[in-house]
Amino acid sequence: xxxxxxxxxxxxxQICFYEGKCFTGRKLEVRGxxxxxxxxxxxxxxxxxxxxxxxxxxxxxxxxxxxxxxxEHGEYPxxxxxxxxxxxxxxxxxxxxxxxxxxIELFEGCNFSGQxxxxxxKNCINSVKVYGDGAWVMYEEPNFRGRMYIVERGNYCSxxxxxxxxxxxxxxxxxxxxx
Numbered sequence: 001x002x003x004x005x006x007x008x009x010x011x012x013x014q015i016c017f018y019e020g021k022c023f024t025g026r027k028l029e030v031r032g033x034x035x036x037x038x039x040x041x042x043x044x045x046x047x048x049x050x051x052x053x054x055x056x057x058x059x060x061x062x063x064x065x066x067x068x069x070x071x072e073h074g075e076y077p078x079x080x081x082x083x084x085x086x087x088x089x090x091x092x093x094x095x096x097x098x099x100x101x102x103x104i105e106l107f108e109g110c111n112f113s114g115q116x117x118x119x120x121x122k123n124c125i126n127s128v129k130v131y132g133d134g135a136w137v138m139y140e141e142p143n144f145r146g147r148m149y150i151v152e153r154g155n156y157c158s159x160x161x162x163x164x165x166x167x168x169x170x171x172x173x174x175x176x177x178x179x
Contacts, residue, residue, distance in 0.1 A: 013054035013094035015071065021047045022077045033093040036062035046089035049076040055095040055135070055175050057150045058082070062090040068163065070095075070137045070150055072176060083148065095152060095175055101132035102174050104151075110158045125169040128156045135175040138162070142170045150175070 013032060019025035028042040037044055044062075051071050060066040069082045069089075076082050107127040108114030114126070130136060130153050140146035149162040149169075159167040 013056070014052035015054070015056050015092060016050045016052065017042070017046045017089060018048040019043070019045055023048050023050060030092060035064060035091050037090055038062065044090045045087050047079055047087050049082065056092050057095055058089055058092040060084070060088040060090060064091050064093060066090070068148055068150055070148055070175060095135045095150065102134040103131040104136050105129040112157070123170045124167050126159055126167045128162070130154055137173050137175060138169045139171045140168050144171050144173060
């Protein structure tokens, strides 16, 4: 059984969630923001994902809450492949890429205070400004490991605004959106 959820007419975003490993079992196809998988008749158990196009932020709870996962174009045959420790997934939304100009400023203090860096040099980041076209993924551990937080164009006055419990960020990378 398969479910499809689309927002708007034509969409360049598509992701498919499967209850079973290796793309088996019930399937949910999504082409835009989906704030609650259960509202679409699909339980929150996801064991494999196929990203057909775009880059996505997925959350382990409904309403874009909880642990965040970045999923870029490709196949994820089991939940460990997207850095998860369980098979819970409750909502998702595409990362809307606007072009090819990327810039981020990282601040030690809240409200854009303290030392500012346009690159990554500190592990205590309390506020962030994202300029231009893209999105960034910040990780709590070095080498792109641990909890991840996605920030898109805009200003984030404190780590709470990107749903972090603390300002500990030790690695960062730009989201690459392959179609």
